[in-house]
Amino acid sequence: MKKELWKVALMLLLVIVAYGFYLNVQIQQSFSGNKWQVPAQIYARPLVFQRGEAMSVKEVQQELELLGYRKVTKPTGAGEYSYWNGRFNIARRAFDFSDHSEARQFLDIHIRNEKVAGIMDMESGEVLTQAKLEPWLATRFISGSREDRMLINLQDTPAGLIQALLLTEDKDFYHHYGIAPLSIARALVANLTAGRTVQGGSTLTQQLVKNLYLSREKSLWRKLKEAYMSVLLDWQYSKDDILEAYLNEVFLGQNGQQAVHGFGLASLYYFDRPIQELGLAELSTLVAIIKGPSRYNPRRYPARVTQRRDLILRLLYENEHISSEEYEHYVQRPLGVVSKSQLARQVHPAYMDKVKRELRQVLPDPDARQSGIRVFTALDPHTQRNAEKTAQSALPAVEKQRKLQDLEMAMVVTDFDTGELRALVGSRDVDYKGFNRALDARRPIGSLVKPAIYLTALEQPFDYHLATMLKDEPVKLKSSYGKYWQPQNADKTFRGKVTLLDALSGSLNVPTVHLGMALGTDNIASTMTRLGVQENIPTYPAMTLGAVDLSPLQVNQMYQTIANEGRFIPLHAITAISSNEGRLLWSFNAPEYIAVEPEAAYLVNYALHKVTQTGTAKSLKNAFPGVNLAGKTGTTDDYRDSWFSGFDHDFLATIWIGKDDNETTHLTGASGALALYTQFQSLQQPRSLAQRFPSELGIAHFNPDTGSVVPRGCKGSLSLPAVLNALPQPGSCDITPPEPVPQEEKSFWERLFGD
Structure with a gap:
């Protein structure tokens, strides 16, 4: 009998191991490649400051407003600017352009008489001939998938977000092996005592596995499968890789028919700002939403979300991540959620139709177009408007x-x-x-x-x-x-x-x-x-x-x-x-x-x-x-x-x-x-056309009645640009005097080519 039990146990072990290999293949296929379909990000042209070039104060203000820069007394952080008497001080954001990256830069832009009079790097004191702002994110091409996200890297994620997230959702994340049995036991006891679900025991790894690989089915088998895959995921990939995937996968709201996934997109959806520019109060608000994006929707239930945000800030204070003064400051802040995000708008459909047609020609593979690519266009937002x-x-x-x-x-x-x-x-x-x-x-x-x-x-x-x-x-x-x-x-x-x-x-x-x-x-x-x-x-x-x-x-x-x-x-x-x-x-x-x-x-x-x-x-x-x-x-x-x-x-x-x-x-x-x-x-506000005068051209003089070439100085002749070496020798000045006409002020071109 004992021998038979060993055989059954061995067979069961083999089945579990084989099933583990099967699950592992699933994990590797998706986790090591493109985990998600990510919309193409469509950018407009960057606004370029060129010393001596025409530009108005209004143009600069409109661009800064479009990019979501905040007007302050003195800019200290990226995305802020000040203005006084034709002078802009701009804390320009860091940005990865198509051919190079530019770090954050403090710029002094001087506009005088509708021209760029000066450009200076305020940190180094260097006088520049050119500088540019980052381009506006005009729209994003979302495929048939109902999921939407904007990928961020762990190293670019604010430390305050990581601290708030781990304290709230999984404080032992860096110490467990994908599952936390003690947390599960504590949650089970709390839920049984309350007679309802009041506490979760899932680790961040389990939440990630559930969202990436499993259905919403509530069953013991699904929970066992979730735990098994979490252990396998934790075994094969680093904690940082798993955390970065979670930051980009977590569900944080609904934008029409599109589900908002990940903190990168949620930051723009709720605050119209990159996540790197959010303060700890705003970051804690995003973490608060994780518990239930419908129940904790900050636009619909601000009081409820504020209460949970303050609870997260309290955890940060109790774990000595912030001081008591900082805690008091943050809990006094309003939520700061924008009433309607720019992400909700589908802008300039005719222009974007042209972009889509070109994109299909350049990248015919649909998967390539849904891998989070960044498409830089020539769109001038103000000209388009x-x-x-x-x-x-x-x-x-x-x-x-x-x-x-x-x-x-x-x-x-x-x-x-x-x-x-x-x-x-x-x-x-x-x-x-x-x-x-x-x-x-x-x-x-x-x-x-x-x-x-x-x-x-x-x-x-x-x-x-x-x-x-x-x-x-x-x-x-x-x-x-x-x-x-x-x-x-x-x-x-x-x-x-x-x-x-x-x-x-x-x-x-x-x-x-x-x-x-x-x-x-x-x-x-x-x-x-x-x-x-x-x-x-x-x-x-x-x-x-x-x-x-x-x-x-x-x-x-x-x-x-x-x-x-x-x-x-x-x-x-x-x-x-x-x-x-x-x-x-x-x-x-x-x-x-x-x-x-x-x-x-x-x-x-x-x-x-x-x-x-x-x-x-x-x-x-x-x-x-x-x-x-x-x-x-x-x-x-x-x-x-x-x-x-x-x-x-x-x-x-x-x-x-x-x-x-x-x-x-x-x-x-x-x-x-x-x-x-x-x-x-x-x-x-058009600027005068000015074109180069080709070297083969010169000013010739013609009889207005016959079109024949006449010598310079003939009264009543037409003075026009022409290819001089193709003209015959001038003839006589036999020109019929024209009828007198009222004199009008001559244009630039007429003054240039006239006698």
């Missing part, structure tokens, strides 16, 4: 003024120097997450095609210059279907002949068609492709007046190359991606190249500046006196689409207005999209 304000206020104003309704719009704003997308709006409802018109609406672009046509001509400097005379006479063209097409100017008149400059700045249709047919529609299509249009471009005659369907993003790409002096850079939202540990995974490095001749691009930009001075967008001259802008209006047949693309020193913006059912809007480019651009720029 201004674009959204424009959609919300300026478009309804146009509807009211014109007695219209059901208009839709899209807007794309880029830094044309870098190709970075600064803002994007896909609907008049800026919170709409559906059809993204900025990316997906293909609409005829109307007169926005014209700069590509004139660029094609100006790339042939021996044949065309800004004073070249174009025919403004009736033209009748036969289509491939046998029908005749007779384009008209907007005013239904013909001028006989006009200069190339006047034809473009005045957006004249007939001279453009004459020029386009002389150049060849295939050549124009080739130019558009070089400018960045990745579509099959029709080459029938009507394409010369914009019978080409493009999205606002594609139009912006075309104008980016023109505004960037002929240099093509692909428009992009994502600039870099790093892993949760800070390892660089990807960075934008598409090489820029010269797509069109810089001299021709400059001449087109000169004409686009004229558009805003004397042409179809001349209202900008009055709206922003003294500011040099450039741009082009666009209107399609029957006024179905209203377009404008314009740029200043910093940004290129493309705006489209139309109706989803393709009905007429009764708007021209000037009365519709240009009105929105004007409103947008009034929020942006």
Whole structure:
């Protein structure tokens, strides 16, 4: 009998050991790899201070507010700042950028006359030429999982949190082997005495095992399995590894449909601040929530949570982690929980749609996208907000003024120097997450095609210059279907002949068609492709007046190359991606190249500046006196689409207005999209466009009646930039005196190129 018992015992032992191996495999597979699906963290661009660069006090204040910095008399800890008389003292947070890490830094930023007058490291006294704040965490891409967390490292966790957590939940954590039999026994006695559950005996390790591997089932078998796995976990991994996993796993609340896990996310959810910036009272509040996130929800039951927080602070005092004075100070503090966390907001859906599309291209593996990666974007929060304000206020104003309704719009704003997308709006409802018109609406672009046509001509400097005379006479063209097409100017008149400059700045249709047919529609299509249009471009005659369907993003790409002096850079939202540990995974490095001749691009930009001075967008001259802008209006047949693309020193913006059912809007480019651009720029405070003068160009003088080159000093001549070595020798000064016109103050460009 005794022998049989030994056999049974041995078999039982073997079963237990085998089961242990099975459980151990489960533990290793998850604990040694990615334990969780962690949302991608999406960051905006960092605000960079560059000595001598334009920046206002308001811009800095808005950025600090966005980042959650606290205004104090004298900053002592990260995330604090003070301001007095144009001078900011900022305790800039430490941050891991995509390519380097920066420690906490005390910065003195001096703003004078809307410029960065000085930058200094206050600790070292070093005068700096550049500094930057950490980027704003704009949003996080949460997958289908209902769990949400933000990973933190044990070494970055405040000591006060660890002390409060261990004293409250598992004071013998560093001394047991995964389970604490005495604690279990004490809890069992207390619960039996009370007749209900009043005390728990689970260690932190057991709580972690239950959350990571087991169901919520309440049974003896589950408790035994939990204990066994806890011992195995404790045997294989260090206490610090287990504690760090617990810090990131513990359930601490519910944000809508998403469960808030881990102290890193809970700190932002309840306090809108990184956990490193919380005081001991706030840290104790987070520990208090562990007992029951529903029962101890600080937004719903502040008194209940305060009572438990104070109990935890009492434990810290009794165990000599804080003094009696500190204890009295902390228990007097309010909870300090924000009424609504920024985490509850889904911001800028149209822009984030573009980020998601790029992210799927760069990281096609879904698991890689849900491993806590950090995605750095070019989003400018303030420019994005201004674009959204424009959609919300300026478009309804146009509807009211014109007695219209059901208009839709899209807007794309880029830094044309870098190709970075600064803002994007896909609907008049800026919170709409559906059809993204900025990316997906293909609409005829109307007169926005014209700069590509004139660029094609100006790339042939021996044949065309800004004073070249174009025919403004009736033209009748036969289509491939046998029908005749007779384009008209907007005013239904013909001028006989006009200069190339006047034809473009005045957006004249007939001279453009004459020029386009002389150049060849295939050549124009080739130019558009070089400018960045990745579509099959029709080459029938009507394409010369914009019978080409493009999205606002594609139009912006075309104008980016023109505004960037002929240099093509692909428009992009994502600039870099790093892993949760800070390892660089990807960075934008598409090489820029010269797509069109810089001299021709400059001449087109000169004409686009004229558009805003004397042409179809001349209202900008009055709206922003003294500011040099450039741009082009666009209107399609029957006024179905209203377009404008314009740029200043910093940004290129493309705006489209139309109706989803393709009905007429009764708007021209000037009365519709240009009105929105004007409103947008009034929020942006535009800076004057300044472009490099190519070495191949010089100032030439032309007869305004014939376009022929004349000597310098001829009365009534046109002084225009041109490729000098492509011009013939000047002829005589035989110029018909022009009709006297009222004198207007000359613009910067006119003063620069005039006699």
